[in-house]
Amino acid sequence: MIYNSLPTATAFILFSGHGDPRKMAAMSIKKTAFENAIREGKTLVTIPQAEWWTSQEGRDLEDEVEKVKKGLLFLGIK
Numbered sequence: 001m002i003y004n005s006l007p008t009a010t011a012f013i014l015f016s017g018h019g020d021p022r023k024m025a026a027m028s029i030k031k032t033a034f035e036n037a038i039r040e041g042k043t044l045v046t047i048p049q050a051e052w053w054t055s056q057e058g059r060d061l062e063d064e065v066e067k068v069k070k071g072l073l074f075l076g077i078k
Contacts, residue, residue: 003076003078006078007078008078009077009078010077010078011075011076011077012074012075012076012077012078013073013074013075014073014074014075015071015072015073015074016071016072016073017071018068018069018070018071019067019068019069019070019071019072020068021068023064024061024064024065024067024068027057027060027061027064028061030051030053030057031053031057031058031061033051034047034051034052034053035053037051
């Protein structure tokens with residue numbers, strides 16, 4: 001509707017400002033839960049291995065943060 005109302009030879013730019021944060025948010029929840037368990041005095045023996053936070057997951061989280069920062073851009077000329 002907006003695009004159709006534009007005059008001819010007009011640039012239409014739509015920018016989201018950020019990418020999809022869902023994966024980053026899920027990873028952050030896991031990291032926080034692991035850190036809280038360690039602060040509470042739990043050890044790796046008492047924390048299920050599926051709930052461990054690894055250095056690789058830390059690097060993956062950094063990558064996800066960068067992806068979310070990039071955003072999406074749609075550009076069109078009518």
